[in-house]
Amino acid sequence: MDDIVIRGGQVVDGSGAPGRVADVVIRDGRVAAIEPGHVGPARRVFDARGRVVSPGxxxxxxxxxxxxxxxxxxxxxxxxxxxxxxxxxxxxxxxxxxxxxxxxxxxxxxxxxxxxxxxxxxxxxxxxxxxxxxxxxxxxxxxxxxxxxxxxxxxxxxxxxxxxxxxxxxxxxxxxxxxxxxxxxxxxxxxxxxxxxxxxxxxxxxxxxxxxxxxxxxxxxxxxxxxxxxxxxxxxxxxxxxxxxxxxxxxxxxxxxxxxxxxxxxxxxxxxxxxxxxxxxxTASNPLRNLLPTWVQEGGVDAMLARLGRPDVRDRAREDIAADGLGSWGRIPSWDAVRVAVSPHRPECEGRTLGDIARSRSFDGVDAVCDFLIADRGATRVLIASxxxxxxxxxxxxxxxxxxxxxxxxxxxxxxxxxxxxxxxxxxxxxxxxxxxxxxxxxxxxxxxxxxxxxxxxxxGLVARGLLRAGYRADVTVFDPETVAERATFDEPHQYPVGIVTVIVNGVPVVDGGEHTGALPGQVLRRRSGGVG
Ligand SMILES: [Zn+2]
The missing domain is CATH 3.20.20.140 (Metal-dependent hydrolases)
Structure with a gap:
């Protein structure tokens, strides 16, 4: 008996080749066959007509x-x-x-x-x-x-x-x-x-x-x-x-x-x-402290926090930023391009830009950066539209x-x-x-x-993963190509996407009908001489 048959989907196998309609048969955690019109009993059948079946x-x-x-x-x-x-x-x-x-x-x-x-x-x-x-x-x-x-x-x-x-x-x-x-x-x-x-x-x-x-x-x-x-x-x-x-x-x-x-x-x-x-x-995301010149972090967090309170340090950082931009992000159009993502001690500021915060307090972006880092003991995380x-x-x-x-x-x-x-x-x-x-x-x-x-x-170098092939591990994603879309935004990031219907990991459904099954079938894959598996 087959464990799972995913029936009638457009199978896009991950190689770059065009899709073809076929059934994907799963047994013992592996893809057992990919063929049209597969017959035989299965513990679970997924109807994938009109959907794409791809490797996970x-x-x-x-x-x-x-x-x-x-x-x-x-x-x-x-x-x-x-x-x-x-x-x-x-x-x-x-x-x-x-x-x-x-x-x-x-x-x-x-x-x-x-x-x-x-x-x-x-x-x-x-x-x-x-x-x-x-x-x-x-x-x-x-x-x-x-x-x-x-x-x-x-x-x-x-x-x-x-x-x-x-x-x-x-x-x-x-x-x-x-x-x-x-x-x-x-x-x-x-x-x-x-x-x-x-x-x-x-x-x-x-x-x-x-x-x-x-x-x-x-x-x-x-x-x-x-x-x-x-x-x-x-x-x-x-x-x-x-x-x-x-x-x-x-x-x-x-x-x-x-x-x-x-x-x-x-x-x-x-x-x-x-x-x-x-x-x-x-837009990128990183610890806020990494927007400052790297010398600011020498010696660790306590040394950095002591430095950031000093006006001469802020002036030097200001000069470096004027010359080179923000760390390895370069020049940004304005401080409005930097938005607070996570601030453990100022969560009310999450989602606001440093430009907005600086204007509301009548100081500049560098002061806003330094004050955040001091308030959060260096733990602020930001988004940078760069x-x-x-x-x-x-x-x-x-x-x-x-x-x-x-x-x-x-x-x-x-x-x-x-x-x-x-x-x-x-x-x-x-x-x-x-x-x-x-x-x-x-x-x-x-x-x-x-x-x-x-x-x-x-x-x-993953071994037997990444393609849909007979004998490969059964990591499979089924989605609707007409509706698949992200819903997360910068203002409301905590939103699941739509159109991902079924996700199978090592032969076990983890997403079924768009909902999480609670299964934890993932494995820690280790590099060995023949590859990673
Ligand atoms: Zn990185």
Whole structure:
């Protein structure tokens, strides 16, 4: 007897090939057959006529390690059709945590994971103890976290002992099955690392056949240099590199997407293993403190807070921002482009822009930033409208740019329902399918699905996932191509999308008739010599 038959849908298999009408048969957690007119008894039959049946979406760029332990149902992800998430990006992993370093990491990640409990752990223990969730997870270990463990927020190169410690922690994580190393070179303490440090770590990656995922050093005026730095790591160290949330931030760089893509394409033509992903929005999200020049964060949170109260420090920050723009976001049209997403101590300001707040208090944006950071002890999170829609579309049209949300799993209820997070947490995949495929016809449905399934699965080496093929793991998403759409907005982000009908993870329905079943069939997928599975 078959476990599940999904009948009569348009099967788009994730390879980029056009769809065809067929039944998808699932047995023992795997796709048993894909054929028209399948006969035989099944425990459960889904009628998919008029709907698209695709592989479950692989969200190749996420931060759900911050929220899955708080709500393992991964509500805002599975309701988009996501069945696998890559977590630990941008240098920020919640493990390993060395003895005596728990507070340090908690303070550091407070703007990102304000509700998450932290504890001392090795990466292997972290993977073993990760809770059962509704999605499969693939884990990266963060360079910023490793550096924080080895040498705090020091702005200098590591000593030989510190470098050895970072390499050893990386080796432990890779031996446990981490996909690879993530970096966040745009912010402290990752930005204090030079090329030599990253090359040393990349050599460890190479020994394990592991991957490097980088939030590059600058996404604004120096984005070309930063992308070249990432490509050079891939080329000189022989490791796969994923350039995450590719963008041109800041008004100075707007319109440069085609040139940036040409550089990456040229590297790929040379045989360099480089991939990239994007989220389909013109607005970014980050800790507020990262909008200030990086020297502000030297020495850690307490040192930063002491600095931010001083008028001379604010003047110096003001000058740096006037010259260079906001950290690695570059120049923005005005402070109205920065909106408070989460403020633990001033929740009444969530949703308001810094321009609006500054005007109502008769001071400028820099004072608003500094006062928020002091009130929230550095834990404020913001949204930054810093990109051009034409660049977002140029990237989305490119077959080599994968779709990754950069969001974390949240829900409209419970602890993760606080604040006003980026709507990408709820809407990334339905937005691409509704807005950009159906409404704007920027790309075809099979192309878009490939960028969400087969493309990312190949980039990270997932074994038997990412395509609909007999023998593959049964991660499946069924949606209505006529209605699929995001509903989350910046004002009301906590809204599930529409049109995602059924989502199956490892052969178990997690979304059924648009509702969560409560099932937690996700697995922690580990990198081994043959791939990630
Ligand atoms: Zn990032």
């Amino acid at each position: 979406f692989v969200d190749v760029k996420t931060h759900s390690d911050w929220t899955l332990p708080l709500n393992p149902r991964a509500e805002s992800k599975v309701r988009q059709g996501v069945t696998t998430e890559v977590i630990g990006h941008c240098g920020f992993s919640v493990a390993p945590v060395l003895p005596g370093r728990v507070e340090l990491l908690r303070d550091y990640l407070a703007p990102s994971a304000p509700w998450l409990p932290f504890r001392e752990t090795t990466f292997a223990e972290y993977m073993d103890a990760f809770p059962a969730t509704s999605v499969n997870t693939v884990m990266l270990v963060g360079h910023n976290t490793l550096r924080l463990m080895a040498m705090g927020m020091a702005n200098r190169p590591p000593t030989a002992d510190e470098m050895t410690l970072m390499r050893r922690m990386l080796e432990e994580a890779l031996a446990a099955g981490a996909l690879g190393l993530s970096s966040g070179l745009f912010t402290a303490p990752g930005c204090f690392a030079g090329a030599e440090e990253m090359v040393s770590l990349a050599h460890v990656l190479r020994r394990y056949g592991a991957s490097y995922a980088t939030h590059v050093r600058d996404e604004a005026r120096r984005v070309f240099e930063a992308v070249r730095e990432a490509i050079a790591i891939a080329e000189t160290c022989g490791v796969h590199v994923e350039i995450v949330h590719l963008k041109l931030s800041g008004t100075d760089g707007w319109g440069g997407a085609a040139r940036l893509l040409a550089e990456i394409e040229a590297a790929r033509q040379r045989g360099v293993p480089v991939d990239c992903d994007q989220y389909p929005y013109t 990109m051009a829609e034409e660049d977002v579309r140029e990237l989305l049209r490119s077959p080599m740019v994968l779709v990754g949300s950069d969001g974390y799993a949240v829900a409209p209820y419970g602890v993760t329902g606080q604040g006003k997070p980026h709507p990408r947490c709820y809407g990334t995949f339905p937005r691409v399918l509704g807005q950009y495929v159906r409404e704007l016809r920027l790309l075809t449905l099979p192309q878009a699905i490939h960028k969400m399934t087969g493309g990312p699965a190949a980039a990270i």
